[in-house]
Amino acid sequence: MVGDDPALQAAYLLCRARTKQQDPAEYALIQLVPAVLRPACWALWTAANALDDLADDRTAESEERAARVGEWISALDHELATGTSTDPIRLALVDTAWRWRLDISQLHNAMTLVQHDAHGRQFTDWSSWRAWGRGNLLPWFDQVRDLFDRAGVAVTLRLDRQDVYEQFLDGVRLTDILTDLSADLAQGDLLLPGQSLDQFPGSADDLEQRRWSPSTAGLITDLTGLARRWVTQPALTRGMHPGLATVLDTMADLLRAQLDAVSAAGPTLFHAPPRPSFVTTARLLAPARARAALAWSLTEVTVPPPRRPRHDTVLTQRPRAQRPAFRSPPPHPSGERPPQIPVDQMPTHVAVIMDGNGRWAQQRGLPRHEGHRTGRSAAYEMVYGALEIGLRHLTLYAFSTENWKRDDEEIGTILALLHQELREYPLEDLDVRVRWHGRPDRLPQDVIDLMRMRESSTRDRSGLTLTTCINYGGRDEITRTATALARRVRSGQLDPDLISETDVAQHLPQPDMPDVDLLWRTGNEQRISNFLPWHTAYAELYFTADYWPETDRRHLWQAISEYTRRQRRHGAPLTAVVSHEPQQP
Incomplete structure (x- = not known):
């Protein structure tokens, strides 16, 4: 399904012919997928092969080959913004990205590897060989996986x-x-x-x-x-x-x-x-x-929707000011705007225990799982509020390792809601990087796969980093970290007498997650419930009586405003803190 544009039809037919001629086995495999997906598969395969051909063209010197690959990547970056191309192979790839809403920015590293290949490659061991091979192949295979997901499979x-x-x-x-x-x-x-x-x-x-x-x-x-x-x-x-x-x-x-x-x-x-x-x-x-x-x-199988611009689809890492704009969050119905918080007083990382969904529902004579359904709106509100106020990291505690003890109907509803959110993904047009923190054990395979896909498709976004803790436990996280350290000690890579806090932090499941500055819990409970114990060692604690479904972005702004009134001493005497910190307004 490629429309009536003769140039576009010719571009896809060229990709099909190239695939059949250069790799009959690949062509035969593509013939096994639904017909509506085949043009996109031809475009992806031919684009990858075209880059390899440029890097392998021995009629040119290595510097020239590398330059040609770089020019091809730069041209694609520009064409993804305009939605068209004079090169038929890139035209088919651009149309595939627009038509199927694929975020092919994740191909940038793989394409850059091909550019480096123009200078020749040598591998001393299997580890470096695997890193090169996976860096080349995985992003392209992941695009095919995303394509099938867009088609409802x-x-x-x-x-x-x-x-x-x-x-x-x-x-x-x-x-x-x-x-x-x-x-x-x-x-x-x-x-x-x-x-x-x-x-x-x-x-x-x-x-x-x-x-x-x-x-x-x-x-x-x-x-x-x-x-x-x-x-x-x-x-x-x-x-x-x-x-x-x-x-x-x-x-x-x-x-x-x-x-x-x-x-x-x-x-x-x-x-x-x-x-x-x-x-x-x-x-x-x-x-x-x-x-x-x-x-x-x-x-x-879902047919591709009408073509829509992908303003967030770029390959290169441009400075933030030069990147195409994402959609702004919808304004709060009241028209209220976030408070102006000085940059040096803003928390970097706010973590939230979203408590009180079940009790909110029971107070209204509803099943507990209806509270989780209503609580989705509050989660979106927090994302909108975080973007508006300029928060860099927001972590939400959605499902703990202890939550498996709950009623089967409640657990089933929570997991079904997760699946629905991941598939529909209403945050797609926002500058939000999505991450999952937790264990795969006992989670449905389709939920795990969708989480991984969303992580991959948003990993280059630089606005808010939204981490959702699903099947997460703090003690489990520390246990896994201790296991990783023990393996390094046993292999002789780490001296047990020299293990530092830095070593522990580097072996956490999410080693790049910053420490939590503010931990907020709703639901009128005052405990951290096994949530991010390593990261919250110096967090300011903030507890509110509201049940989670009753909150919106204004409550997040209130929590951050309260944070600015706290004295962050980290063990230093108060006089030292006062003399070094800017005065509160």
Whole structure:
């Protein structure tokens, strides 16, 4: 579905032709997804390949190749703002971003890596190799995941299976390198880690000379076996939509067939890319097409909405003043504006325990879960109020590890509301970076996946950082931190006698979260309830009697105003604080 614009139709047809010609296996996989999603997949794949082609063009010097990649990225940045392009591949990518409301700013780092690749790459160990490969692949795969989510089909990948997901992509990258070994060697590139080459003495020299030897034969056998293990990940598609599972399972089958071809190539591996036979490929694809067609026929897939400008979609990190404006928060119905707080008196981080939802509902003869439903409006109000007053960090305590003790209906309603909020995402047009803090254990897979997707799509925003604590416990956080420190001590990387507060802070699950300046709790209770114990060590505590559904942004402003009247001493005598701090108005 690309509309009636002839230039746009031609752009997508070019992407389709490029995909089919340059990577028939990728094209076959895209044919397994619903037809409405295929043009976007062609555009994403072709754009990634076009950048690789610019970086690999050996008719130009490395500096010129890097400059061309940089120009391509800069042009895309400008075109995303205007919604059009004179380059057909970028035109298809821009249209995909606008049409599906994709935030492709997360591709910036991956594209920059390609620009660096123009100067050549060498890897000493598997760790640096993985960082490079994942930096290249993960953002593009995440775009496809976001695309499916926009179409109403969440790609369920549990956070506790993140290592499975990443290892699968390691297998994709290694298979690709082994397949293209002849082309890379011809260009003087050897994209294998020295750690692996060292296990087979002489293999590096033999590869550079394209000489088949016992060392190179042993190396190829070892690497194909490793790639085969990485792409064979049964847990990857467990619990996933059957259509998506078919695509990924077929992808794994095709990768294994490709590795069989690499193993069988012998010395010819140095002269031409090996490919599976037509019969082998057809044997894998025929049943996959039937399974995918059946799965998608039973699924309602959302068609792309009308094109709307994506003013927040940029690739480069511009100075804040030069970035396109986000939507301003809606004004408070009363017309009241936030107080003017001097910058040096503003808290950096406010954390809120949103208490009293259930009691608010019970006072009105309603089920407890109706209080949580009503409390959503108060949460939005706090975000609006934080943006208006200029707060940098707001953390909301939504669901604790202890909340699993509550009634099943109440828990189910809370999780259903979370899922609805994450899918509808009414904060999308605001300058808000979204983060989740907590454990994946016991949370529904679709909620986890949506949280991860929202984190990824907003990670480059620089306004308010909104952290939602879901399935979070403070003691659990400290226990996990102690476990991480113990692992480093056991590995010899850390001296237990020299562990400092800085070491502890760096091993927290959210090491970049600033200390809490103000902890506010509603609901007429005066305790912190296992909430951010490390970060609230020096927080000002503020308790109010209002139940959470009764609050709005003005209560946040009152809390911040109260904070400005507190003396922040951090253990210093009052006279010292008075002499060094500006006087309160």
